[in-house]
Amino acid sequence: MGRFFCVLRRDLHLALRQGMDSFMVVMFFVIAVVLFPFGVGPEPNTLARIAAGVIWVAALLSSMLSLERLFLGDYEDGSLELLVLSPATLETLVLAKIAAHWLTTGLPLIVAAPFLAILLNMDGEGFVTLVAALALGTPTLSLLGAVGAALVLGSRRGGVLLSLLILPLFIPILIFGVSAVDAAVGGYPVKPQFMILGGFLALALPLCPWAAAAGLRQSLE
Amino acid sequence: MKRKHKRLTFVVIAGLFIALAVGLMLSAFEENIVFFRTPGDVASGSIEEDRRIRLGGLVEEGSVVPGADGLVNFSITDTVDTVQVTYVGILPDLFREGQGVITEGKLMNGVFVADEVLAKHDENYMPPEVSDAIKEAGQWYEDGEHGSGDQ
Amino acid sequence: MAMIEKYANPTVFLGITRPLVPWLGGATVATLSAGLYLALFASPADYQQGESVRIMYVHVPAAWMAMMCYTSMAIASGVGLIWKHPLAHTAARATAPVGAAFTLLALVTGSLWGKPMWGTWWVWDARLTSVLILFFLYIGYMALNNAFDNAQRGANAAAVLALVGFVNVPIIKFSVEWWNTLHQPASVMRMDGPTIHASMLWPLGLMALGYTLFYFWVLIIRIDADVTAGKIRALRQRRAHS
Numbered sequence: 001m002g003r004f005f006c007v008l009r010r011d012l013h014l015a016l017r018q019g020m021d022s023f024m025v026v027m028f029f030v031i032a033v034v035l036f037p038f039g040v041g042p043e044p045n046t047l048a049r050i051a052a053g054v055i056w057v058a059a060l061l062s063s064m065l066s067l068e069r070l071f072l073g074d075y076e077d078g079s080l081e082l083l084v085l086s087p088a089t090l091e092t093l094v095l096a097k098i099a100a101h102w103l104t105t106g107l108p109l110i111v112a113a114p115f116l117a118i119l120l121n122m123d124g125e126g127f128v129t130l131v132a133a134l135a136l137g138t139p140t141l142s143l144l145g146a147v148g149a150a151l152v153l154g155s156r157r158g159g160v161l162l163s164l165l166i167l168p169l170f171i172p173i174l175i176f177g178v179s180a181v182d183a184a185v186g187g188y189p190v191k192p193q194f195m196i197l198g199g200f201l202a203l204a205l206p207l208c209p210w211a212a213a214a215g216l217r218q219s220l221e
Numbered sequence: 222m223k224r225k226h227k228r229l230t231f232v233v234i235a236g237l238f239i240a241l242a243v244g245l246m247l248s249a250f251e252e253n254i255v256f257f258r259t260p261g262d263v264a265s266g267s268i269e270e271d272r273r274i275r276l277g278g279l280v281e282e283g284s285v286v287p288g289a290d291g292l293v294n295f296s297i298t299d300t301v302d303t304v305q306v307t308y309v310g311i312l313p314d315l316f317r318e319g320q321g322v323i324t325e326g327k328l329m330n331g332v333f334v335a336d337e338v339l340a341k342h343d344e345n346y347m348p349p350e351v352s353d354a355i356k357e358a359g360q361w362y363e364d365g366e367h368g369s370g371d372q
Numbered sequence: 373m374a375m376i377e378k379y380a381n382p383t384v385f386l387g388i389t390r391p392l393v394p395w396l397g398g399a400t401v402a403t404l405s406a407g408l409y410l411a412l413f414a415s416p417a418d419y420q421q422g423e424s425v426r427i428m429y430v431h432v433p434a435a436w437m438a439m440m441c442y443t444s445m446a447i448a449s450g451v452g453l454i455w456k457h458p459l460a461h462t463a464a465r466a467t468a469p470v471g472a473a474f475t476l477l478a479l480v481t482g483s484l485w486g487k488p489m490w491g492t493w494w495v496w497d498a499r500l501t502s503v504l505i506l507f508f509l510y511i512g513y514m515a516l517n518n519a520f521d522n523a524q525r526g527a528n529a530a531a532v533l534a535l536v537g538f539v540n541v542p543i544i545k546f547s548v549e550w551w552n553t554l555h556q557p558a559s560v561m562r563m564d565g566p567t568i569h570a571s572m573l574w575p576l577g578l579m580a581l582g583y584t585l586f587y588f589w590v591l592i593i594r595i596d597a598d599v600t601a602g603k604i605r606a607l608r609q610r611r612a613h614s
Contacts, residue, residue, distance in 0.1 A: 049273070089227060147536055151529040155519035164515055165533060168508035171501070186272060195249035202242035203539075206235030211536050214453070218528040313491030315420060323554060339490045344559040346425060347569035348416030 003088035004096045011100030014073075021066055026108045029062040033116045044121040051120035052130060052181035058116075059109050059134060060141065060170050066105050067145040067166070068152075068159045070097060071216065075153050084220055090213040098146045098209065106138035122185070129184035136197040137177045143201075143208035144169050150215030173200060257323045263333070264302035270328045276304065277323040277341070285318055297322065297333070308335040315340035382459050382599045389592045396589035403585055407578035415575045425572070427485040432560075433580040435478040437587060438506060439541055441471030445513070446538040449531035459595070461527035464534060465517055466594035470587055472510035479503060490554060498547035499555035502540060509537040 015021055036054045040046055074080040083093050113134055114127055122130070148166035152158040180193035257277035281303060284296035291310055296303045306324055316322060316338060326335035411429030418425035445467040452460035482500070483493045494500065513530050520526035548557045559568045566573055 089231065091231065147532070151516060151532055152519065154525065155516070155529070156521070157519065161515055161519050164508075165512040168505045168512065169537070171505055175501070192249040195245045199242040199245035199249065202238045202245060206231075206238045207536075210235070211532055215529060215532050218525065218532070221525075221528075311491070314422070314424065314488045315490070337492070339492055339495065339554055341554055342420060342489055342556055344556045345567045346418055346421075346428070346559060346572050348571060349419040350416070351569050351571075352419035 003086065004092050007083070007093050007096035008100050011097055012103060015100065015104040021069070022104045022108055025062050025066050025105045026112050028065055029058050029109055029112055030116065032058040032061060034119065036120070048121045048123060051117055051122035052126060052178045052185070054120060055113055055116055055130065056134075056137075056174050056177050056181075059113070059138065060167070060174060062109060063105050063138060063141045063145060064163055064166065066101065067142075067149045068162055070101055070146060070149040071153055072149075072158070075219065080216065081220055084217060090216065091209040094146060094150075094212045094216065095209040098142050098212075101146070102139050102142040106134075106142055109138060110134045122181075125187070126181045126185040129190055130181050133177045133180040133194070133197060136194065136201060137173045140173055140197070140201045140204045141170060143204040146212040147208050147215060150212040150219065153216070153219040173197065176200075259299045260297055260302040260304045261299050263304050263328065270330070273325070273327055275323055275325045276306070276333055276335075277321070278304075280316070280318050280320050280322055282318045297324065304333050305331070306333045306335050308338050310336070310338070312338055313340040315342050382462070382595075385459060386596055386599060390596060393589065393592055393596075396585055396592065400582060400585040400589050403578060404582035407575055407582045410575035411579060416569075416571055418572075421489060424485065424488050427481055428572075429575055429579050431478055431481040431485055432576060433583045434474045434481065435503065436580060437583045438471060438475040438478050438503065439544060440584075441467050441474060441587065442506060442510070442534075442538070442541055445471060446534045446541075449534040453528065453531045453535075458527075461531065462595050462598045463591065464531060465527065466591050466598060467587075468510055468514050468517070470590050470594075472507060472514070474583070474587075475503065475507045475510060479507065495554050497554045499544065502544040502547050506537075506540055506544060509533075509540060513537070 033054055036050070037047060040050065071080060074083065084090055086093065110131055113130055117127055117130055145162075145166050148162045148169075151165065152162050155161055176193045176196045180190045180197065183190045183193060257275035260276070260278050263276070276297060278297040278299045281296040281298045284294075286294045288294065292307070293309075293312065294305070294307050297306055298304075306326075308324065308326075321341040321343070323339045323341055324333065324335035325337040325339075326333055328334075407429070412426055415426070415429075417423050445464045448460045448464035448467065451457060452464060479500075482503075486495075487493050513534055516533055517526045517530040520529070545558075548555050560566045560573070560576070568576070
């Protein structure tokens with residue numbers, strides 16, 4: 001457990017020192033969402049109807065941005081080999097790195113989301129659901145993304161490849177995340193959507209670190 | 222030994238999480254996440270007017286009234302409640318009375334104004350002679366009911 | 373295990389399977405022509421769908437094969453990762469484009485069938501969406517496999533992806549039961565027996581058999597080609613070093 005927090009603290013320190021990474025991800029998120037009123041026209045009703053989907057899609061894309069760097073820095077400077085050789089289980093250390101990724105990208109996105117929802121004229125009833133759904137969905141995005149990031153280590157064109165691998169796997173989370181917000185706005189119960197998002201998270205929490213660790217091990221063979 | 226112990230703990234924790242995931246998903250499916258709403262939802266007043274929804278059910282027998290310029294009026298029923306639907310456009314081949322359909326549009330003044338009508342077909346395939354023979358033998362379920370009723 | 377080891381040797385494997393290629397090819401052509409004749413001409417029209425039901429004979433087996441190929445690809449990937457058999461990776465790699473082609477065929481024929489029957493080319497219901505994801509997974513698998521300078525690394529990374537993506541297969545299978553989809557439920561592979569009349573089940577079965585034979589035929593040819601390409605690469609390297 002101590003090693004888990006050690007890696008977590010190290011990654012958070014690195015992210016905060018550089019600082020810019022988190023900020024750029026949030027800025028990308030904001031700008032991507034702001035593009036939509038120009039793209040589809042500023043009509044409030046239209047924007048309100050697509051608000052949940054736009055915010056979710058932008059959140060998916062922004063969390064993709066920083067994923068490529070998740071293991072790449074460690075891979076290039078050799079610290080990944082130290083992590084693999086450390087007495088702690090690699091899965092735990094991978095989970096720590098994923099947690100750090102979520103804290104530095106997922107969390108800022110959740111904080112920014114309500115403001116974007118205002119810009120897109122989303123119905124007031126959807127706000128709480130949007131934040132809650134993002135809180136439940138974005139950790140799964142980081143977990144799934146870690147598997148992709150581990151697999152593309154050392155490949156040509158890693159970044160593009162990563163999106164090709166990971167975006168299809170993000171689709172179920174997008175579907176239920178958006179449908180939760182739509183249900184809340186329409187006055188329907190949101191419990192089933194949240195149960196499914198929670199189910200995805202519970203499934204990804206043990207399986208993704210395991211798959212990502214397998215990917216990391218074979219990248220060092 | 223210690224390493225083996227650790228492995229085991231991990232496997233147990235992972236198993237618990239997976240069991241939790243399966244439990245959550247299965248109970249979520251019982252809550253019925255739907256591709257479409259039913260006339261019952263409309264009757265219970267849980268659907269706002271002017272909001273775009275999908276409405277599904279059976280085309281009520283004897284309710285199809287074709288008008289000019291491709292206009293069609295018909296009713297969709299879930300055998301308890303019925304909603305009047307109006308639609309302008311081309312209907313799919315499978316559209317007929319008693320057939321399961323899904324329409325997309327908005328509810329306006331109690332009438333569902335559809336801009337898309339999709340026909341749902343069931344999982345039964347047979348030549349027409351066979352279906353006639355079954356009907357004659359009196360073993361036929363209500364036409365189309367199988368298509369949307371059992372899901 | 374010893375037996376598997378023996379046949380996992382590419383030379384032994386190809387020694388046994390290579391003579392099968394012409395036979396498999398002939399059987400594929402014969403079965404598919406008989407199946408297509410039955411499906412397109414000799415079988416009856418449907419009581420509801422009329423002649424359009426004939427698209428089913430191309431569409432349904434393609435969708436089965438799409439899932440079957442992914443399942444074999446995932447199993448081969450697992451075997452390749454655990455026991456490190458190069459032949460398993462080769463088989464998985466050889467399966468991917470065939471599976472992707474079947475998936476595309478299922479999507480396209482489904483779309484052509486959907487327009488007259490449902491009234492739309494495409495809807496975003498659970499069945500159609502999950503099959504589209506399956507297609508993306510195949511594409512991702514192939515891209516990842518080819519993205520490394522070291523072929524072994526590509527094979528390993530893609531194998532992990534194939535295993536992760538396998539979650540999608542049961543979702544495809546059960547999507548029509550779990551959700552209220554526009555797509556109809558299963559007609560053949562269901563607990564209480566097929567709900568499809570025998571006169572239509574036969575051509576469907578024949579088409580499925582033809583597709584399966586085609587898969588094995590192409591699989592052996594592709595494995596053969598892959599092994600040969602590996603040998604050529606090795607020879608070139610040896611010549612470059614000497």
